[in-house]
Amino acid sequence: MATEQVGNAAQEMDLPTLCGAVADASPMPMAGLGGPLHTLRYVNLAFCLLTGKSKDELIGTAFCDITPGMSECMLLLDRVAKTGLADSHTGQEHTGSHPLYWSYAMWPLLGASQSHLGIMVEVTEATKFHHDAVAMNQALLLGSVRQHELTQAAELLNVQLQAAIIMGKKAEAALIRSEKLASAGRMAAVLAHEINNPLDAVMNLLFLAQTTGETPSAIRRYLEMADSELKRVAHITRQTLGFYRESSVPTTFLVVTLLDSVIDLLQAKRASTQVIVEKQCDDLLQITAFFGELRQVISNLMLNSLDALGEGGRITLRASRSRNPLDGSSRIRMTIADNGQGISAALLPKIFEPFFTTKGSTGNGLGLWVCKQIIEKHGGSISTRSRTCEPQGTTFSIVLPMLPLTPFRIAGGSATKSSQTEETQQRSV
Numbered sequence: 001m002a003t004e005q006v007g008n009a010a011q012e013m014d015l016p017t018l019c020g021a022v023a024d025a026s027p028m029p030m031a032g033l034g035g036p037l038h039t040l041r042y043v044n045l046a047f048c049l050l051t052g053k054s055k056d057e058l059i060g061t062a063f064c065d066i067t068p069g070m071s072e073c074m075l076l077l078d079r080v081a082k083t084g085l086a087d088s089h090t091g092q093e094h095t096g097s098h099p100l101y102w103s104y105a106m107w108p109l110l111g112a113s114q115s116h117l118g119i120m121v122e123v124t125e126a127t128k129f130h131h132d133a134v135a136m137n138q139a140l141l142l143g144s145v146r147q148h149e150l151t152q153a154a155e156l157l158n159v160q161l162q163a164a165i166i167m168g169k170k171a172e173a174a175l176i177r178s179e180k181l182a183s184a185g186r187m188a189a190v191l192a193h194e195i196n197n198p199l200d201a202v203m204n205l206l207f208l209a210q211t212t213g214e215t216p217s218a219i220r221r222y223l224e225m226a227d228s229e230l231k232r233v234a235h236i237t238r239q240t241l242g243f244y245r246e247s248s249v250p251t252t253f254l255v256v257t258l259l260d261s262v263i264d265l266l267q268a269k270r271a272s273t274q275v276i277v278e279k280q281c282d283d284l285l286q287i288t289a290f291f292g293e294l295r296q297v298i299s300n301l302m303l304n305s306l307d308a309l310g311e312g313g314r315i316t317l318r319a320s321r322s323r324n325p326l327d328g329s330s331r332i333r334m335t336i337a338d339n340g341q342g343i344s345a346a347l348l349p350k351i352f353e354p355f356f357t358t359k360g361s362t363g364n365g366l367g368l369w370v371c372k373q374i375i376e377k378h379g380g381s382i383s384t385r386s387r388t389c390e391p392q393g394t395t396f397s398i399v400l401p402m403l404p405l406t407p408f409r410i411a412g413g414s415a416t417k418s419s420q421t422e423e424t425q426q427r428s429v
Contacts, residue, residue: 016042019109019120031063032109034118038063038077041118050123063121073104080119084108170355174366192237199234203227255285255319255332262298263317266306274311277302281319287332288403289378297371297382301336301396304367307359308340308394322399330402331380337395342388351384375400 019032019042029050032042043058051058051066058066064074076087086107103124109117206227210220259279263270270277287294298317305315319334343351343358350356352372357365375382380400387393 019044019118023120029123031058031121031123032118033063033077033121038074038081038119040066047123076104077106077119077121080106080108081116084110084116167355170365174355196234196237199230199237203230203234206230250288250290252286252288253291254283255287255334256281256283258287258291258294258298259317259319261295262302265295265299266302269303269306273306273309273313275306275309276312276314278314278316280316282321285319285321285332286402287400289400290374293374293377294400297374297398298334298336300367300371305336305338305340305394309338310340314339321402332400332402334398334400335395336398337393339391339393342392342394343384343386344388348384348386352382 016032019030023030023032023042023044026044027046029047030044031040031047033039034041040058040061040063043055048055048058053066063077067073073089076089079085080087086105088106089104105122105124106119109120111117206223209215210223210227215223256279259281263277263279302315302317305313309315316337317334318337319332322331322333323329324331347358351358352368353365354369355365356369372382375398378400380398382396382398384394384396386395
């Protein structure tokens with residue numbers, strides 16, 4: 001510890017007295033320094049509390065001994081003593097786990113004759129302010145990050161909202177189209193019913209004309225041709241009524257009946273495109289399901305194939321019995337395969353999504369979605385595979401249980417019998 005003896009006793013007394021008059025009541029830590037080593041001549045109570053030492057321990061101690069590593073501060077004290085100009089300094093002490101920041105304000109003390117008596121130093125611990133500044137900077141940084149996250153979340157919500165609005169508009173348009181189709185279906189059913197009644201009368205009259213013995217052979221041939229054409233008209237009206245008026249319970253029917261009804265329904269479109277339709281199905285294969293709903297599925301898939309094919313294309317309808325590898329239960333697999341242009345791998349995962357279509361303005365994107373809903377309602381599954389390179393083509397595969405997953409009751413069996421009778425009539429007409 002460096003100490004210094006000061007020869008001028010009066011001057012030594014003047015400095016503490018002068019400092020005491022200025023700093024005794026100050027809440028800020030203050031000290032009076034004198035001599036070339038800047039020895040502590042005066043300290044107030046706040047300075048003692050800051051350093052953790054008593055006044056007796058501090059008086060006579062060189063300022064550099066209580067501020068180790070503060071060489072820059074000591075240089076400033078020398079400059080203040082030399083120039084007589086006030087100065088300030090902020091230093092950092094690395095004595096603990098967290099650095100301490102000190103702020104020094106220093107100015108000269110002059111006697112009555114402007115003689116240099118010493119230097120007054122005011123010391124402030126700036127650690128708290130530094131921590132506050134660091135905390136504020138961290139808060140600002142976190143706030144900026146949070147604002148960026150909120151902006152991204154808002155943009156994502158905006159995109160989702162716009163997508164929901166677009167989806168809602170598409171759904172509204174689809175509902176309008178569905179209602180128009182339903183109205184057209186109801187009107188077609190009414191017309192078919194009204195046409196069917198006079199058709200029965202005309203067919204009865206033709207039968208009477210054919211069985212009359214006096215009818216010439218040439219006229220009889222014309223009557224047979226007319227009867228054949230009227231039977232075609234009757235078949236169309238029965239099919240129209242069948243689409244609109246379906247049974248509300250599952251029925252047991254031949255799978256070949258289902259496939260034949262779809263092939264007959266789309267005969268005109270097949271003829272216009274010259275598409276070859278091949279059917280591979282056991283004539284005795286039966287299934288218990290909703291006939292009209294499965295006809296809707298098969299006809300929709302076959303229409304898609306017809307749209308994808310050019311002239312001379314081929315569609316193959318297959319139906320066969322199989323076993324579930326998990327429980328061994330009987331099931332039926334039906335496939336609709338074509339040799340069209342195929343579906344790209346990028347679009348294939350989306351084809352069963354609602355409102356997704358590759359037909360532009362001519363499609364509403366609900367056909368395959370509805371097909372999937374119907375198949376799943378029957379406890380089955382539908383899948384597809386497609387190739388856009390040779391050999392091109394798309395195959396839809398439907399797997400259905402032979403019996404419904406939940407039992408149904410038909411009073412006296414009349415519903416099943418009635419439905420089978422109606423289908424037999426449709427095939428025979």
